[in-house]
Amino acid sequence: MIDLKDVTIRYGDAAVVNNVTLSVEYGQSFALVGESGSGKSTILKVLAGQLSNWSGRIRLGEHELAHGRDKALVRLCQMVFQDPYGSLHPRKSVDAILSEPLAIHGIGQRDQRVQDAMAAVGLARKFRFRLPHQLSGGQRQRVAIARALMLDPPVLLLDEPTSALDVSVQAEVLNLLKALQEDRGLTYFMVTHDLPVVSFLCDRLAILRQGRVVEEATVDQLKQQAFRSPYGQELLSHSH
Amino acid sequence: MMTVNWLMSDAPETRWQAGLGQAYRTSRALFANPLALVGLVIILGLLLVAAFAPWIAPYSPIESDLSARLLPPSAAHWMGTDELGRDIMSRIIHGSRITLYIVLLVAVISAPLGLLIGTMAGYFGGWVDRVLMGLTDIFLSMPRLIMALAFVAALGPGIENAVIAIAITAWPVYARIARAETLTFRNAEFMSAIRMQGASHARIIVRHVMPLCLSSTIVRVTLDMAGIILTAAGLGFLGLGAQPPMPEWGAMISSGRAFILDQWWVATMPGFAIVVVSLGFCLFGDGLRDVLDPRNRT
Amino acid sequence: MSLLSVENLRVEFPSHQGPVEVVKGISFDLGRERLGIVGESGSGKSMTGRALMRLIAPPGRVTADRMVFDGQDLQTLPDKAMRRLRGARLSMVMQDPKFSLNPVMTIGHQMSEVLEFHGRQNRKQRRESVLKALRSVRIDDPERVYRQYPHEVSGGMGQRVMIAMMVILEPDLMIADEPTSALDVSVQSQVLDIMDDLIRYKGMGLILISHDLNLVSRYCDRILVMFKGRIVETCEAGQLHQATHPYTQGLLASVPVLNEHRNRLPILDRIQLGSV
Incomplete structure (x- = not known):
């Protein structure tokens, strides 16, 4: 579903991501693990079509990703961001936020679709006309997930979707993400530094360090703490 | 009490209730500020006076009565009469229409223009930003009254030209503010999110960027009203704005200047009107800023 | 005698619906030990730390039956x-070093200023003390860091500088509010290890405020669990996993583990917990 081949990303002269080749199958949940500066967020931005200064080949399903504004990408993948406080427009109600993608693409039955989306992420109807500041962090993240699903994309990009949440709220959001994936056969591409979260949500992972993939592993290898690379072992040792 | 609870509800059930609730909260905060309330009363007063000018004014603002020249304030003429025997109060009352016309027209032209240029510069960045802001800086670097003078000199005197001249000199401030505001959130995640949903640049600017810059622009416009009134009066005073016999306040001061020592009321009364109305806008603008500007929220 | 003794500490803030209590009467004693305060956002853990430093500004209100630090009543002590006391004997490390350091002053200058404020030593001695403090947080070339501005150092380095700044006056009690949650995991344990060494070596007291149960149990001797402004559980760090309060148990269970086999994570029942 997602194929990266020899992807190199540059900021000015410096390459922040070097010859990364990855492939994620349809319906799989994949994690890109690394610390800040490893380039993991940069890869996510490229997949989201927000950066054009990359070389190599990227395919999403049958679609070849263009350098620059790519209209087809909208229906293929959407993103859930890290910060539930920064990812929702502060002056727009839940209803407006969820209706917007429908309005942009001229999709009808908006009332019904908004209600369905809210139900799918477990948001009660009473939240529909609230503004983001009237919601808790977990509720906001549910709105962000619902927004990403409004256009029914097969791929969801997840940018540390729970790292800004309390642990008990993290559990709720992780459960929701897992249930949505099971129900809809979504493909997840998650960026994170949290190995236990990967262990819960993902099937496969790649470890990124200074713009290079140091190790690809299955989640079983993670569970048995059987990483081959020294850096992978180091990460494990920090994750108590 | 029921309605208050309904308005203040944290869980509005309809778009309507949410909107009304927001408006109620804003107005409640505004009413808690006595100075802003004074400003609001003055502005409402100006609106009412302008709306009902022909019915309120005791005399005609234009017809002269040379037998009643330069009379001091009295029961018949509360603010006295001018050199052509016209009742000054009637002229001020009718003049409020001109003032309001100028102020509103300037606001309607310059605020959207500034907002559009500022948000575009902030949103696109790069060369668009440099070009637009260069333009803004050029306009901003020239003193407003001088600029207005130059425009009026080129276009010819008259209210419409005065309005155009003032509007052209007023927008750069709004552009600067809108750009600065836009820069604070242009890289926010909600902007990335809306871009990812495939919204066009125009849609993003109009529906997502502008609403966030709107409140600071409104506040600034309200605060600028006083300056606009003064510039308009200044143009009138110099004979480049409203033309006689129109009862424009600045022009009235100008014509009263000749008698300032012996017949003080001729120049003072319209001056007083300018001060009161300017003050009203300033006070209201200050109050509005406290309510709307999120940076002042604690 | 205990270093810090707190009884019935309350913090309240006014709101439209009347005053809201964010800390609802908590009591604890602290010796020269490492105490962890754990809770989620809104539990009142950060407010507790700030109240102890007397950093809660009006309209916030702090009351307590007793709040004594080494014989000095923190409630009645004059501002001066x-x-x-703050800095010299009682100091606080905040979450993000970027916001706690003055961006237009070199690190060395800022640290010397702290010493100067507390009237210690002459200029040359101050410089020596600063370099020594920087070395004590395992900064290899303190001379260079001394001349650098805060934006020129990495997050981990910045947080080490913060800790150096705190320990330079050799306080008796350090309050660290989420000192590492802005840092990468590998840097996190480095910074905490450094902090831990200093505290043991100098025999300071520590209050470590965090949302991370595992982290707190690793670096503290004793743990207070806060929920909705109250302490719901107190236990030895090693015995955290035998916690008895349903909130603590729920919290522990909801964290995924490395070897995760549960298909769903258990969810806290907040409504039921609210009545506990």
Whole structure:
């Protein structure tokens, strides 16, 4: 579903991501693990079509990703961001936020679709006309997930979707993400530094360090703490 | 009490209730500020006076009565009469229409223009930003009254030209503010999110960027009203704005200047009107800023 | 005698619906030990730390039956004496070093200023002390860091500088509010290890405020669990996993583990917990 081949990303002269080749199958949940500066967020931005200064080949399903504004990408993948406080427009109600993608693409039955989306992420109807500041962090993240699903994309990009949440709220959001994936056969591409979260949500992972993939592993290898690379072992040792 | 609870509800059930609730909260905060309330009363007063000018004014603002020249304030003429025997109060009352016309027209032209240029510069960045802001800086670097003078000199005197001249000199401030505001959130995640949903640049600017810059622009416009009134009066005073016999306040001061020592009321009364109305806008603008500007929220 | 003794500490803030209590009467004693305060956002854990430093500004209100630090009543101490106490004997490390350091002053200058404020030593001695403090947080070339501005150092380095700044006056009690949650995991344990060493070596007291149960149990001797402004559980760090309060148990269970086999994570029942 997602194929990266020899992807190199540059900021000015410096390459922040070097010859990364990855492939994620349809319906799989994949994690890109690394610390800040490893380039993991940069890869996510490229997949989201927000950066054009990359070389190599990227395919999403049958679609070849263009350098620059790519209209087809909208229906293929959407993103859930890290910060539930920064990812929702502060002056727009839940209803407006969820209706917007429908309005942009001229999709009808908006009332019904908004209600369905809210139900799918477990948001009660009473939240529909609230503004983001009237919601808790977990509720906001549910709105962000619902927004990403409004256009029914097969791929969801997840940018540390729970790292800004309390642990008990993290559990709720992780459960929701897992249930949505099971129900809809979504493909997840998650960026994170949290190995236990990967262990819960993902099937496969790649470890990124200074713009290079140091190790690809299955989640079983993670569970048995059987990483081959020294850096992978180091990460494990920090994750108590 | 029921309605208050309904308005203040944290869980509005309809778009309507949410909107009304927001408006109620804003107005409640505004009413808690006595100075802003004074400003609001003055502005409402100006609106009412302008709306009902022909019915309120005791005399005609234009017809002269040379037998009643330069009379001091009295029961018949509360603010006295001018050199052509016209009742000054009637002229001020009718003049409020001109003032309001100028102020509103300037606001309607310059605020959207500034907002559009500022948000575009902030949103696109790069060369668009440099070009637009260069333009803004050029306009901003020239003193407003001088600029207005130059425009009026080129276009010819008259209210419409005065309005155009003032509007052209007023927008750069709004552009600067809108750009600065836009820069604070242009890289926010909600902007990335809306871009990812495939919204066009125009849609993003109009529906997502502008609403966030709107409140600071409104506040600034309200605060600028006083300056606009003064510039308009200044143009009138110099004979480049409203033309006689129109009862424009600045022009009235100008014509009263000749008698300032012996017949003080001729120049003072319209001056007083300018001060009161300017003050009203300033006070209201200050109050509005406290309510709307999120940076002042604690 | 205990270093810090707190009884019935309350913090309240006014709101439209009347005052809201964010800390609802908590009591604890602290010796020269490492105490962890754990809770989620809104539990009142950060407010507790700030109240102890007397950093809660009006309209917030702090009351307590007793709040004594080494024989000095923190409630009645005049502001000036409190400022002397802060830093010299009682210090606080905040979450993000970027916001706690003055961006237009070199690190060395800022640290010397702290010493100067507390009237210690002459210029040359101050410089020596600063370099020594920087070395004590395992900064290899303190001379260079001394001349650098805060934006020129990495997050981990910045947080080490913060800790150096705190320990330079050799306080008796350090309050660290989420000192590492802005840092990468590998840097996190480095910074905490450094902090831990210093505290043991100098025999300071520590209050470590965090949302991370595992982290707190690793670096503290004793743990207080806060929920909705109250302490719901107190236990030895090693016995955290035998916690008895349903909130603590729920919290522990909801964290995914490395070897995760549950298909769903258990969810806290907040409504039921609210009545506990």
